[in-house]
Amino acid sequence: MPNSYFSFIILTYNEEFHLPRLLSSIQSLYAATYILDSGSTDGTVVIANGFGCTVKTNAFVNHPKQWHAALAAFNIQTPWVVCLDADHTASPELVALLAGFTGKGFEDVNGIYFNRKNIFKGKWLRHGGYSPFYLLKMIRFGVGYSDLNENMDHRFVVPGKTVIWKEGYLIEENFKENHIAFWISKHNRYSDLVAAEEWERMLKMRSQTIKPNLLGNPDEKKAFLKSIWWKMPLYVRPFIYFFHRYFIQLGILDGKQGFVFHFLQAFWFRLVVDIKIDELKKGQKQS
Structure with a gap:
């Protein structure tokens, strides 16, 4: 049965290696998944279609503008959206938190921070200010927006209350950066x-x-x-x-x-x- 509480939005560009890993990690949540692609020339779009994602294309300028476009591009039917990059995966603990999410108890909340686990060249960076590292990745749709006052450090902004999910990880590992x-x-x-x-x-x-x-x-x-x-x-x-x-x-x-x-x-x-x-x-x- 389709998830009626949240949808996923993902940005891609030539992510045929990373995308299957991400989509497989969230597949059990049965959430509508929307992908805004920047004109991939590899198998990214074919993979996205194979997983049943809705795909649109938009020319890339920078991440804040791309996220702004992504939030406006799709006919989102859920009250919440989870915004991810293609080199992310959701840990089983984070998937469990999302699986149990119904919005109950979050009526006065507009954003949820996930704890990111950053992996570089195969190693989890646990120090240097990189763990814990919280990113606002789940926002109330129509309330949260992309901060266009940034050129590179893309972030979402929500008015009002936010909460932090300290358990579970949004794992970020870009194999290209090896x-x-x-x-x-x-x-x-x-x-x-x-x-x-x-x-x-x-x-x-x-x-x-x-x-x-x-x-x-x-x-x-x-x-x-x-x-x-x-x-x-x-x-x-x-x-x-x-x-x-x-x-x-x-x-x-x-x-x-x-x-x-x-x-x-x-x-x-x-x-x-x-x-x-x-x-x-x-x-x-x-x-």
Whole structure:
């Protein structure tokens, strides 16, 4: 019998390797599943159709805009939607939580955070601020929306009350990123988006949608930390961030894979962003 409480929305682009894993993990929930594809050239759409998913295509600009398009593209018939990326899978414990979800007791709730388990090169990153790591992934349809004030860090926004499901995991493992060339190329593109976004914030062209609050929900805490980050001096902050993640938050305990990830994500990526912001500043002065 079809699930009448929630539907799944998934973003894809050339995900023939990841998509069967995700769809198999949620298949027992019998929930309507909608996929917004970015123009895959592999077997992604064939696989989605094979699992009975409804598929539409939309040209990709960035993740926040793609999620905005996804929430508007489909005729959702359930009060809740679960929004996932193709490299996610739901742990059995998370599936059990979803299987028992009827909306009862959640009448005053508009969003539910899932606990993400991030796996890099086969290793679960349990330190460096990456566990626990809560993502707002289940939202009341028509109430929650994609935050278009971000270029790269896509997140959903809901007014009112949210809750956190600490049990179970949304497992994120992108096998493409096991090849470091792919990871670097991907994050080089992301650094363009982040640098442009931060430059626009410096010019007062953007503001945070979510109110910063160190004692608030996970996204309000992130908004608070970002408000500090944006005030820190370029070129200095990548060193501080890496030191904090690797030594203070014990990323050093994540072994070889942890060193590679924390160094690249916390230092290299942030340094490249700062260099590109500096280039944008110099470009404006010269124009």
